[in-house]
Amino acid sequence: MLSPLETLHDVITNEHFPEADMQLRRGVHISSEDGMLYGYLQDALEHLEPFYRRFGAELIHRSDGYFYLLPRGGGLRAQVLDSAEMLVGQVMALFYLDPSTLANSGAVQVDILLEWLTGMLGEETAVMMLNPKRRKYRETTASRDARKGLFKALRSLERLGFLSFQKNTETVYARAPLMRFADPVRDFGDSADALRRLIEHGEVVVNDDDEDIVDVRGERSQEEE
Amino acid sequence: MGDPHHIVATLSKSKASLMLSNIDLCCLVAVVMRGKRESLVTYSEELLLDVFEQVYEALEPGLERPRRSASYAVERLREQRMLARVDGLRLVSASEYTLTTLATAIVDFYLEDDRLTQKSLTALTKTLIGNLTEAKQKALRAADDDAWQDGVITPLDVTVRDLIDGIERRQRGLDLAQEKTQQEIASLIADDWFDAIERAQALLDATAKTLQELDEVLTRDAGVMRALLDEMLDEADRQEHVLAQDAIMRVLDQIDRITAWGQARQRAWSNYYQYVHRYLRDVVRLDPERALSHRLKGWIKSATQGTYQLVLASDASITQMRELEARIEKPAVSRPYVDRSSIEHITSIDHHLDIEQLVEETLRHGATTLREVCDEVLAYYPPEKHFLFVGRIARACAAATSLEQTHASEWVELDVGISIEDWSFSKG
Numbered sequence: 001m002l003s004p005l006e007t008l009h010d011v012i013t014n015e016h017f018p019e020a021d022m023q024l025r026r027g028v029h030i031s032s033e034d035g036m037l038y039g040y041l042q043d044a045l046e047h048l049e050p051f052y053r054r055f056g057a058e059l060i061h062r063s064d065g066y067f068y069l070l071p072r073g074g075g076l077r078a079q080v081l082d083s084a085e086m087l088v089g090q091v092m093a094l095f096y097l098d099p100s101t102l103a104n105s106g107a108v109q110v111d112i113l114l115e116w117l118t119g120m121l122g123e124e125t126a127v128m129m130l131n132p133k134r135r136k137y138r139e140t141t142a143s144r145d146a147r148k149g150l151f152k153a154l155r156s157l158e159r160l161g162f163l164s165f166q167k168n169t170e171t172v173y174a175r176a177p178l179m180r181f182a183d184p185v186r187d188f189g190d191s192a193d194a195l196r197r198l199i200e201h202g203e204v205v206v207n208d209d210d211e212d213i214v215d216v217r218g219e220r221s222q223e224e225e
Numbered sequence: 226m227g228d229p230h231h232i233v234a235t236l237s238k239s240k241a242s243l244m245l246s247n248i249d250l251c252c253l254v255a256v257v258m259r260g261k262r263e264s265l266v267t268y269s270e271e272l273l274l275d276v277f278e279q280v281y282e283a284l285e286p287g288l289e290r291p292r293r294s295a296s297y298a299v300e301r302l303r304e305q306r307m308l309a310r311v312d313g314l315r316l317v318s319a320s321e322y323t324l325t326t327l328a329t330a331i332v333d334f335y336l337e338d339d340r341l342t343q344k345s346l347t348a349l350t351k352t353l354i355g356n357l358t359e360a361k362q363k364a365l366r367a368a369d370d371d372a373w374q375d376g377v378i379t380p381l382d383v384t385v386r387d388l389i390d391g392i393e394r395r396q397r398g399l400d401l402a403q404e405k406t407q408q409e410i411a412s413l414i415a416d417d418w419f420d421a422i423e424r425a426q427a428l429l430d431a432t433a434k435t436l437q438e439l440d441e442v443l444t445r446d447a448g449v450m451r452a453l454l455d456e457m458l459d460e461a462d463r464q465e466h467v468l469a470q471d472a473i474m475r476v477l478d479q480i481d482r483i484t485a486w487g488q489a490r491q492r493a494w495s496n497y498y499q500y501v502h503r504y505l506r507d508v509v510r511l512d513p514e515r516a517l518s519h520r521l522k523g524w525i526k527s528a529t530q531g532t533y534q535l536v537l538a539s540d541a542s543i544t545q546m547r548e549l550e551a552r553i554e555k556p557a558v559s560r561p562y563v564d565r566s567s568i569e570h571i572t573s574i575d576h577h578l579d580i581e582q583l584v585e586e587t588l589r590h591g592a593t594t595l596r597e598v599c600d601e602v603l604a605y606y607p608p609e610k611h612f613l614f615v616g617r618i619a620r621a622c623a624a625a626t627s628l629e630q631t632h633a634s635e636w637v638e639l640d641v642g643i644s645i646e647d648w649s650f651s652k653g
Contacts (some may be wrong), residue, residue: 013506069538070537071536079537081537086533089535090525092520094521097518103410160537180535184524203535204535206533
């Protein structure tokens, strides 16, 4: 039986601390699907909030049922998602909200996701958005490029805890942290105002330059290096 | 059951296939219902054609010759092995047909609500326990092969196995019903959104309650069944009755399977329950107008995506802390111990001094040629050193004496088998 987390010492010496701390610092979202780790963070929240504040970061617990660490310009490095990851994250959030996904406990086939993307945006736009570094659209390889870009984005989102792949399949499970992608439209006021508030809060940045996961202070993140 | 590869290969070779149109299925169901109503064992061709014709008239009202279509349907169902003639082929008589097990299985799938309920499970497990108790008593009294066969093996292989098959079939039926419930919940929410919360919750709770009850019955009764089978197995082991042991083990495996089903389904439903519950709480209740999806879809469609990016932490460099442990004293680096006394030639590690001394001694004792000195000195050294040491002996001789000959010396072979150019010298 675990000891109660009454002091910061209890929190840090707990067996779950190293794993939770490393994941949070990597930008991973820890949700109720993560079981014990999520339970640990719930119990330790009171002590971990001031702990991470000293590192210039905020430990955020959303009512949707997940935790993440938000850098606040202190010593903790930050990264931003690229346009492909943003697009796929938003579409997955849409699937998460769709009642038809409920029947499969949040499971979505990658092919259906791709079909949806190309159907809604058109194949050329979808291919170019899923492959942000690509300068030219090639019709002959469009289908392959779209899949490749989609999988790259999905894997990246999986690493960050937004979704999970079913082992050895092309099925992804939508997870609660995907609701972060719906933040600008969650308040039923003006989306632009909501976006401005998110920028002020440090949740998002507006960046026209489309570079891969890049430290917001201009340094490349270790993950990409 | 046989080798699956062999079975698949045989099926492929025989080109076995199944094609059943909707109207053929309706004809089958209609004839089964007629048979049940009139307690028919076989069906005359006349009756089949009448029933099928009625189906065609009901489903395809404009059809010109429904009787002929009914006749074709009988042929198709025979080709699909749904109907079998039982009147003795090639005999001139009115045809009689019966439904094959394939046809009855298909019709049962659509007609019967064959799902596992607490009532049906309790009835089945009670009967099972009764049968197993009887088999156990016979096992304890069994004195010969016939007693084992009639009292234990046959009841286990037939009656008990059929009863467990009945539970498994109903478990599959409940799996299907669960899938339908999941689709029903999704449809309810898709159609009525906020107003569907209560009904969706009720469906979730009802299925969860059913699964919990079934698991309780299975866990409780499976324990009793296992205890009875264990007693039988002990007796079979004692009498070393291999056939009985196998039959008991087969039933034990089946019981393990039906028990595992209960636990697995309850776990799976629990995950689904939590997922839907969270969805109802976080998505439906917080968005009663169901506007979020529309707004998000509009947001994605517009060109705004790319203008903002989510910010995440990115420091992965913290080192995972190890558990505290006492400082370990590292031993000093050293060579492994070797018992050098066992190596015979180790005494001549510093051969230089020995050679000088030996050469001087040999010369003092009157040696006058290099060959004599070499033969004398090399005798003290192992063979692998001989070639190497000849040069050193020559150098020691040159230092201690002066050469006498002026012409080219002759080549001679030493005792150790090495040829050298021989020198004659006198002490310098």
